[in-house]
Amino acid sequence: MRPPSTMRPPRVEIPGDVWYGGQLSPFLAGLALAHGPIFTFVPEAGPHTHQEVVYLVGPEANRFVLLTHREHFSHDLGWTPVIGDTLGRGLLNMDPPEHTRHRALMNPAFTAAFMDRYLPLMQRVIAERTRHWLTSDSVDLLSEAREITFDVAAAALVGFDTGAQVDWLRERFYALLHLPDTEEDEWEIIVQRQLQIRDELQRMLLALIDARRRAAPSEQPGDVLGMLVRARDEQGQPLTDEQLLAHVNILLVAGHETTTTLGAWLLYLLATHAEYGARVDQELATRLGGPEVPLTSETVRSLPLLASAVREAGRLQSPVQLLPRGVVSPFDFDGYSVSAGTPVFLAIAAGHRLPTVFAEPDRFDPDRFLPPREEDKRHPYALATFGGGPRICLGINFAHVEAMALAAHVRRALRLEPFPDVAIEQIGGIVQTLPHGIRVRVRPLA
Numbered sequence: 001m002r003p004p005s006t007m008r009p010p011r012v013e014i015p016g017d018v019w020y021g022g023q024l025s026p027f028l029a030g031l032a033l034a035h036g037p038i039f040t041f042v043p044e045a046g047p048h049t050h051q052e053v054v055y056l057v058g059p060e061a062n063r064f065v066l067l068t069h070r071e072h073f074s075h076d077l078g079w080t081p082v083i084g085d086t087l088g089r090g091l092l093n094m095d096p097p098e099h100t101r102h103r104a105l106m107n108p109a110f111t112a113a114f115m116d117r118y119l120p121l122m123q124r125v126i127a128e129r130t131r132h133w134l135t136s137d138s139v140d141l142l143s144e145a146r147e148i149t150f151d152v153a154a155a156a157l158v159g160f161d162t163g164a165q166v167d168w169l170r171e172r173f174y175a176l177l178h179l180p181d182t183e184e185d186e187w188e189i190i191v192q193r194q195l196q197i198r199d200e201l202q203r204m205l206l207a208l209i210d211a212r213r214r215a216a217p218s219e220q221p222g223d224v225l226g227m228l229v230r231a232r233d234e235q236g237q238p239l240t241d242e243q244l245l246a247h248v249n250i251l252l253v254a255g256h257e258t259t260t261t262l263g264a265w266l267l268y269l270l271a272t273h274a275e276y277g278a279r280v281d282q283e284l285a286t287r288l289g290g291p292e293v294p295l296t297s298e299t300v301r302s303l304p305l306l307a308s309a310v311r312e313a314g315r316l317q318s319p320v321q322l323l324p325r326g327v328v329s330p331f332d333f334d335g336y337s338v339s340a341g342t343p344v345f346l347a348i349a350a351g352h353r354l355p356t357v358f359a360e361p362d363r364f365d366p367d368r369f370l371p372p373r374e375e376d377k378r379h380p381y382a383l384a385t386f387g388g389g390p391r392i393c394l395g396i397n398f399a400h401v402e403a404m405a406l407a408a409h410v411r412r413a414l415r416l417e418p419f420p421d422v423a424i425e426q427i428g429g430i431v432q433t434l435p436h437g438i439r440v441r442v443r444p445l446a
């Protein structure tokens with residue numbers, strides 16, 4: 001057996017401007033090519049200011065952290081400092097053994113077979129929310145996708161389908177997640193307001209939980225909250241109110257902005273790559289027909305060109321870029337040792353930009369996932385848009401089907417035209433942010 005290493009990973013510099021303009025992932029990929037898949041950086045801002053942070057990049061690193069050596073890494077120590085603790089402990093920021101029990105309870109609501117239930121509501125929301133696009137000269141795909149994904153999440157998770165109810169929830173959730181810019185002397189007021197919003201949300205969700213606990217089996221709503229209220233673990237124990245609240249909060253946090261970013265990029269990338277876009281349109285016309293023909297769970301599986309575009313948008317523009325972890329026991333990787341207590345970022349989006357794994361990695365090229373190329377299959381864990389291993393994204397099927405439904409509707413209903421020479425401003429981080437959205441022109445189909 002090889003003795004444990006005492007060597008420290010190489011220290012690198014990440015200049016401030018790299019976090020802007022979509023440069024972060026290609027830059028980190030370049031560092032991995034130059035220094036290997038593990039290196040450290042000492043940030044001057046953020047939650048780990050002046051602390052050595054370990055970055056891991058590439059398929060082997062993904063497999064190590066997500067599967068083979070996952071017991072060294074804590075999600076709680078990684079994610080809770082990022083999302084804060086006002087939302088409680090949901091799946092994303094729990095560790096085993098508690099996580100294992102909760103994940104088993106939640107899996108059934110998110111299996112591929114369950115998507116039958118969500119597809120009709122997704123398509124209803126998408127058709128309603130995109131109807132006005134043609135009356136405007138241009139739309140911001142990001143803010144439009146955000147409204148769509150929130151409506152869908154509110155309907156699927158807690159059964160809200162009237163405009164006023166969803167808007168009430170949306171307003172409070174956005175206020176909780178996006179703190180306004182503020183002067184220091186107003187901070188106390190903002191904190192009070194946030195606590196008040198959290199309490200309002202909590203009261204409303206507790207009333208929904210109570211209604212589901214009391215409802216007769218024949219009157220149970222078919223939403224995710226209802227399933228979680230009824231779920232029992234191996235000892236026959238239900239989830240407590242506090243646990244249910246945290247799960248709903250974290251599902252909204254983990255699923256909403258991520259699906260928004262993927263949906264907006266997908267539409268934009270198809271609009272800017274006319275040749276591939278035309279092949280997708282042909283596939284939709286042949287397999288489905290006009291925009292009035294709904295997708296079903298069968299037809300959604302019969303669209304390989306569109307499905308590859310969804311995967312490629314997720315590779316090139318991964319909504320989640322860095323997976324934060326806390327190290328709970330020392331480990332060796334690639335000849336270097338890392339001690340307990342070190343913050344780690346698994347740079348999944350940078351792994352997607354390695355030319356040693358994906359040919360011309362900065363190019364949108366969905367054919368890379370189709371036979372004969374199938375580039376992702378050459379390296380297990382190369383594509384990690386949704387993480388991997390036992391902690392793979394709970395909503396992977398949900399997000400994939402929603403992105404497919406969005407593009408299938410929009411591509412068959414209207415034409416999107418990018419503004420020439422307008423770059424999409426982008427800020428890198430744990431998740432990517434697009435401060436000015438993605439604006440495109442809207443035209444009728446030719």
Ligand code: HEM
Binds near residue numbers: 103323394399
């Ligand atoms: C394009 C959309 C999405 C992307 C890119 C995405 C990405 C991810 C990633 C990378 C992880 C792994 C985190 C880690 O290992 O640290 C994750 C976990 C998770 N995601 Fe998603 N996600 C998306 C949509 C959704 C949706 C729609 C939901 C719920 C409805 C959801 C719920 C979750 C939950 C609960 C976890 C934690 C799972 C666990 O640790 O067991 N996500 N997601």
